[in-house]
Amino acid sequence: MVETELPLDPISLINQVLEHVYEYLSSDSRVIRPGSIRSYEAAAADIYFRILLEQGNLDEDKLREIITRVGIQNLLLSVETQNPEEKKLILEEAFEYALNRVLRGFDEFAKQGHAPKKRELEQKQATGDRASSGTGQLRARSRTGSERRPGERGEEETDLNVLTSSVSEDVSLSGLRQGQAMYSGRTASLRTTGEIVNTQVEEVSMNDEMEQMISTIYEAFYGGVGTVNFMNLAQLINMFVRYDANIIKKVQVLKKLEKYLRGYGLVGQTTYTKLTQGDKKILEEFRRRTRGYSSDMAQMKVMKFVGSDRYPTYVVNMREFKFGDSYSNIDLYKTAINISRKSLMGKMITSRDIVVKEYANVKSIDLVLCLDVSGSMRELSWGMQKIDIAKDAVSKYVQFLTNTNDKLALILFNFRADVLWTLHQVKKYWKYMLYLLSYVYAGGGTNLAHALERAREVLSKSKSSAKHIVCVTDGRTVNAQLCIREVMRLRRQGATVSTIAIGENSDDDLLMKISRMGGGLFIKISNIHDLSKALIIDKLHFL
Amino acid sequence: MVLRKHTSEQAKTGTSQNQYSDKLLENLPRLSDLLKREPIQVEKLVAEAIRTKGVRKILSELDKVLKGLGDVALDLLSSLAIGRHVLIMGPVGVGKTTLAETIAEILAIADPPYIEVACHSHMTATELTGDIDIAVALQAGLDHPLAFIPGPLVLAHGRILILDEINRLNPYSQAALLQALQEHYVYIRGFRIRSDFLVIATSNPAEYSGVYELSEALADRMKVIEINYPDREVLRGILEWKSNALLEHLGVKVPDFLVELTTNFVTLLVQDSNIEVGPSIRSAIFALANAMSRAWLEGREPSINDLKVELVENMVSTIRGNFSSEQEKKEYLLKKFDEALIIAKRSYKR
Known part of the structure; x- marks a missing residue:
């Protein structure tokens, strides 16, 4: 036998x-x-x-x-x-x-x-x-x-x-x-x-x-019936690499996946096949500019829960101009006063009159941005998908951060959250960030608590003394209690949390509570077009 | 004389009534009989039933009542045959209870084949086990059939016990159930009654409201079978078949286009991320039939508008999701219906 x-x-x-x-x-x-x-x-x-x-x-x-x-x-x-x-x-x-x-x-x-x-x-x-x-x-x-x-x-x-x-x-x-x-x-x-x-x-x-x-x-x-199993881009990429892998690796993975994503209609129709590389860039930029406008009609409400002394002041001191200083750091207002005063008094203008702001470059902030990619972000606003506008706003934000030494991580969340890229210096990696960002798509439920949990994981590896989390959401989340608990934990770790609420559907009470406990800002915008403004306001608050 | 005759007649009818009720009483189990119960291996009975009927026949019989659940039914049968209790989980109105009842009926391991309990949150342990009525016991003795009224846990001996909506069962009654499952005995005021049964429980997924969690020990004894929404084609078949069955006596038939439209509407809602608790198939069937019967009442052809009104009215109470008010939900559903209409029209032109 x-x-x-x-x-x-x-x-x-x-x-x-x-x-x-x-x-x-x-x-x-x-x-x-x-x-x-x-x-x-x-x-x-x-x-x-x-x-x-x-x-x-x-x-x-x-x-x-x-x-x-x-x-x-x-x-x-x-x-x-x-x-x-x-x-x-x-x-x-x-x-x-x-x-x-x-x-x-x-x-x-x-x-x-x-x-x-x-x-x-x-x-x-x-x-x-x-x-x-x-x-x-x-x-x-x-x-x-x-x-x-x-x-x-x-x-x-x-x-x-x-x-x-x-x-x-x-x-x-x-x-x-x-x-x-x-x-x-x-x-x-x-x-x-x-x-x-x-x-x-x-x-x-x-x-x-x-x-x-x-x-x-x-x-x-x-594979799964229903929307609970709908995977966001970060989850998909992390099936092939570790979640805390280098952003370049993630870009490589995404390049391989790109074809299939396009095949399933998850990427916007931005294939300008007959255009040259330069034309494409111009078109992309044009699109970004036109989409990213912020309307004057819309309302924005900002609430501060911040103790000003707790945050690193961004400008450490003012000093005279030295050779090698960047021109963008010159404090034009003060310099102008100095020059006008000296010229009135008829004195020589020297390099001492040019005042330069010295930034706290040594002290950079570790930022974690949690972006809602649930199904509701697929809705149209002024003829454009909310998610596209949000992507443009985030890309503006990334470009804004290239002037600083800050590190940025992006977490996408729908029913589950995952890290699209972990903490990377924006100055060095912004191109990769913009590339990854352009492939983000929306679908599924909303689970803010999981996003906060992931943010805590990411920040636990950070050595910076200033940690900040920004949550962008347009809907109601499951597990509201868990959110509060996560914020408490984050607070104990020394991180601050700001929230940006979009539209009428959002759970303002919860988000306000989170920002109050997180010691950050609560920004309510009625229109998603104001998102880029809101993000920059949140950032400027630490300047 | 007359009076006497009358009374004798009355006595006669009285006795016949007594005889009748005595017969009923005889059918009731006595406590002494219950105490003499022998253990039954229910899983053997089930395996025997499967063997004599044959899997094909069971499935074809099931197909007369429920469609598209063949695989789920086999999962159910296999676990019953090895004596594992089952928990069927799925959204409202996909046929959980019907599946349990039908399978129990087809197996027919005893007469009646199953005992069904609709669980609710205020259920007490004695409601499940039954209790001795002290007043009757004092007057007529403990062995009088009415002294002990057995509960479902005792009655289910050698049968299948269907616990509908077990997620609504509170921890106290869960404990009583657990004891019966674990020891195979039910204790009533010191009497020990043997009871062997297999449980088929049904439940909504835990995120639904008004729900107790199953205790760990109880959960450990259960296998979870999930029923999901059927595929589009199967769903279409179900809707057509069931709604036409409801309308048979009216002599009307549902037009193909309305079935297609309803199928589209349901699939759209199932896939929608704004909706947490999806539409029930039952309500979709009744909405279709309702629209038809409305048109029948007024003696005209059914219109799309009829269906629209009925669908929203039938479903608005079961659907739950990301809405701030009932009005918003209604409007959302109406919007979705228009989408479904556009899709249906497009596919119909082809």
């Missing part, structure tokens, strides 16, 4: 998968409890019976799908994670990891021993004939199968073999090349198995790689 020795019978396959799932869950830092023994037992029995119910029409994909789905169903209430919204995702990751581990093991086995595989095949054909000879036998098989509980297997080995072979056939035959390519593609989304992927991706041809990317993106957007 060759087959009984193979690691291919469904029961041990299920057991192995579940073992690996448990291993994955207990090593993952996001998981508080990896689940009870009872639920794993039930999962094993349940998956086995579910496979029996399929009555043999199983291919490999179906098998994977059944194991994952039924397993998650059984473990869902027993596993506990830090963020309950992530639970399903983590479980899916765990099953993917486990299935890859187990099934790849099988592939290796099949590669090693060709001879036994052939023998096995012949036997299979024989058993296959037997099985197809009558449906009555098929039913008989499932009958005996359903009586058997997984614990007390073994007595009915002959019966098991039939089922075993049908499963093993699928696994070992269709598996090999094709399957492996697929697996490595799926694992690409798993950060933990990065090393394994590196060795395998090279084997896969370019074509396959594209297939993988398409399928990954497709799963990301359309």
